[in-house]
Amino acid sequence: MSRETLTVTDNRTGESFELAIENSSIRADDLTEPFATDDGPGLVVYDPGFLHTASCRSSITNINLRRSLLEHRGYLIEELAEQSTFLEVAYLLINGELPTAAEFEQWKADISTRKFVHENIKAFIQGFRYDAHPMTMLGATVGALASFYPDAGEITDGEARRLQILRLIGKMPTLATHAYRRGNGQPYVHPVDDLSYVGNILSMMFRMSELSYKVDPRVEKALDTLLIVHADHEQSAATTAVRAVGSNGTDPYAAVAAGVYALSGPNRGAADTDTLAMLREIGSPAKVPAFLETVKNEGRLMGFGHWVYRSPDPRAAIVRARLEELHEVTPPSPLVAIADELAKRAAEDEYFVSRGIYPNVDLYTGLTYQAIGIPESMFGVMFAIARSAGWIAQWLEMVLDPEQHTVRPRQIYVGPAERKYVPLTKR
Ligand code: CMC
Numbered sequence: 177m178s179r180e181t182l183t184v185t186d187n188r189t190g191e192s193f194e195l196a197i198e199n200s201s202i203r204a205d206d207l208t209e210p211f212a213t214d215d216g217p218g219l220v221v222y223d224p225g226f227l228h229t230a231s232c233r234s235s236i237t238n239i240n241l242r243r244s245l246l247e248h249r250g251y252l253i254e255e256l257a258e259q260s261t262f263l264e265v266a267y268l269l270i271n272g273e274l275p276t277a278a279e280f281e282q283w284k285a286d287i288s289t290r291k292f293v294h295e296n297i298k299a300f301i302q303g304f305r306y307d308a309h310p311m312t313m314l315g316a317t318v319g320a321l322a323s324f325y326p327d328a329g330e331i332t333d334g335e336a337r338r339l340q341i342l343r344l345i346g347k348m349p350t351l352a353t354h355a356y357r358r359g360n361g362q363p364y365v366h367p368v369d370d371l372s373y374v375g376n377i378l379s380m381m382f383r384m385s386e387l388s389y390k391v392d393p394r395v396e397k398a399l400d401t402l403l404i405v406h407a408d409h410e411q412s413a414a415t416t417a418v419r420a421v422g423s424n425g426t427d428p429y430a431a432v433a434a435g436v437y438a439l440s441g442p443n444r445g446a447a448d449t450d451t452l453a454m455l456r457e458i459g460s461p462a463k464v465p466a467f468l469e470t471v472k473n474e475g476r477l478m479g480f481g482h483w484v485y486r487s488p489d490p491r492a493a494i495v496r497a498r499l500e501e502l503h504e505v506t507p508p509s510p511l512v513a514i515a516d517e518l519a520k521r522a523a524e525d526e527y528f529v530s531r532g533i534y535p536n537v538d539l540y541t542g543l544t545y546q547a548i549g550i551p552e553s554m555f556g557v558m559f560a561i562a563r564s565a566g567w568i569a570q571w572l573e574m575v576l577d578p579e580q581h582t583v584r585p586r587q588i589y590v591g592p593a594e595r596k597y598v599p600l601t602k603r
Pocket of ligand 1: 477538
């Protein structure tokens with residue numbers, strides 16, 4: 177009978193050890209004691225970027241690579257994007273189950289009453305340089321929220337945690353859109369009760385002198401879909417940053433601020449803007465074949481490929497379908513036909529297929545933001561509003577998980593061996 181174990185022979189000593197395999201993983205801990213030598217405490221796993229290291233057990237998001245599926249708490253992303261709303265998905269991520277009608281009404285009300293920010297936050301935003309990036313302002317203001325709530329650090333208290341979660345979800349759009357208006361030199365727009373969560377994002381960004389701001393339901397649905405597809409993606413770099421900072425027992429605002437700043441790096445934060453730049457550079461669908469040949473020798477096809485997926489990213493098709501609906505409101509950008517042609521040609525090309533390079537969510541994300549009227553400087557900020565739901569869910573799961581403790585990876589030291597200090601005068 178087969179056993180769920182791995183037998184490892186240490187050829188330095190000739191000894192064999194049997195390590196338990198659970199959920200297709202072995203515990204790094206099991207590599208310490210048996211393999212300890214006079215020189216050190218045992219074996220460590222060298223894994224730059226933690227690409228093959230599971231840092232937690234999580235029941236929030238599952239990426240099924242074989243079937244190219246993305247599920248939140250067991251629900252397919254396609255079904256959530258079609259039938260749910262961002263606020264309901266946020267509830268699902270954080271609480272583990274879909275809400276009943278009564279629970280959802282309460283959830284929306286609890287978040288809605290917390291959508292306002294203290295006047296001092298506005299003064300804080302006003303203090304940034306006129307050209308500060310909205311992502312920088314968002315990270316700083318999210319972190320600053322802790323200073324407004326004395327109970328922010330009471331992370332072992334369930335009620336205090338609940339309040340910070342509601343505050344964070346409620347205030348993210350207000351902070352994000354205030355950062356945008358600051359950059360434009362426009363007055364801040366307050367959130368209102370008669371608009372949805374997403375309707376308020378649009379109103380707080382674009383409202384000028386209208387007495388009542390009307391939101392086109394197709395635009396609202398498109399932005400809601402973008403928030404849903406970006407709500408969580410298990411242990412991405414930014415989510416890992418949230419967990420790592422939170423593992424020190426910080427308040428959730430500090431942890432989420434770390435996530436915002438992690439997102440601002442070009443490897444993640446600029447993928448959608450870089451995709452638009454690439455589409456502009458290609459210029460027309462007729463130039464796609466030549467561009468694909470160039471990419472095989474140098475550069476990367478933006479909006480394609482993924483660290484995890486080696487099959488199509490299920491989110492790409494969802495966003496593409498929503499973009500089509502949006503074309504009833506705003507005429508399609510000529511860049512859409514170029515993106516479609518890239519997807520079609522790459523799917524027929526042995527180079528991309530054999531490497532598992534398919535469209536990722538970013539191929540159509542920027543085009544959809546653009547069709548809504550959201551400028552490129554705000555793409556990352558929109559992503560951060562969406563991902564804050566996942567970050568908070570992951571933070572909460574970590575805080576409640578007795579197996580988790582402060583993140584403290586090991587290193588392989590490759591620097592100089594011990595040597596004597598030489599005084600400055602003798603060097
Ligand atoms: N275009 C062309 N070739 C590629 C691409 C691409 N986008 N991605 C990977 N490759 C090739 C790469 O050149 C390599 O070829 P070879 O084996 O001949 O050397 C092979 O595929 C494997 O590359 P890799 O660097 O090991 O692959 P990776 O899994 O580390 O790369 C990635 C993942 C996302 C960094 C990469 O696909 C990429 O740079 N994509 C473009 C940027 C982008 O769209 N980023 C957004 C990702 S989705 C984010 C999210 O989930 O929210």
